[in-house]
Amino acid sequence: MAMYFDPFRDLDRVTSTLLDRSPRVMPMDLYREGDHYVLTADLPGIDPGSVDVDVDGQLLTIRAERTVRGQEGVKWITRERMGGSFLRQLTLGDGIDRDKISAHYDNGVLSVMIPVSEKAKPRKIEVTAPNMSEQQKEITVEASE
Template sequence: MLRFDPFGDVDALTRGLLQSAGSSRTPRFMPMDLCKLDGHYLLTADLPGVDPGSVDVNVDNGVLTLSAQRSARSDDGVQWLTNERPFGAYRRQLTLGEGIDPAAITAHYDNGVLSVTIPIAEKAKPRRIEIEHSDTPRSIDPAANKHETSQ
């Protein structure tokens, strides 16, 4: 049975166009993990062989942008037998929600892994509401309520 999958067809077409548009040695994506811990999110992205000085993390209008560059080796006097490691620019963007504190975002790059800590704003954190208790029980007087509503 032939199955029509328009989304799969568009995805395959897009992959084909992107692969043919650039060199096969151009980085295709930046793999990353994102998890929520106690009071923050932790994003980790693999950037092996990336020049540490080229790693850039910025926030603009609620969008977190990660970018980095892996430089190509000099080809002067080299006879390549295999050359599969991509070089070029990496870029990834994430839209941040309302409950994020963008001024407190921090980043660290170590051994090819970029770690970005994204704090949850204090106003967005869940909190427990204390319930006040009085020593004397409140009585409900139906006559008083009826009087108040009729005015």
């Protein structure tokens, strides 16, 4: 196996690492399943204790930190797994139950369950008419179920 050494590529990588202190973006998926939304975000190699999920008003913020482990006496051949901060922010709509949001981290994947509030869920409205008897109302309700 031949090793190819490109000092300019390595210099570019080192320079961008030293100068780039902005938070990294985490890839995520978001979908609705029944009466809640599910957000999954990839955070491989992240210590679960560094993951922070908070809600402030309508803003959901996810923060995480990957610490690069340095080893003395080690000569790195290549080092592409960057450390640093990860950040993602989402604006929540009015139909979300913010008090019941929950999060779980397993095998490098953060899952955030975002429930729809009761007032935003679809509901059936009973239709009545002034001349409708109680028996007709019961038949109407049974037929709609």
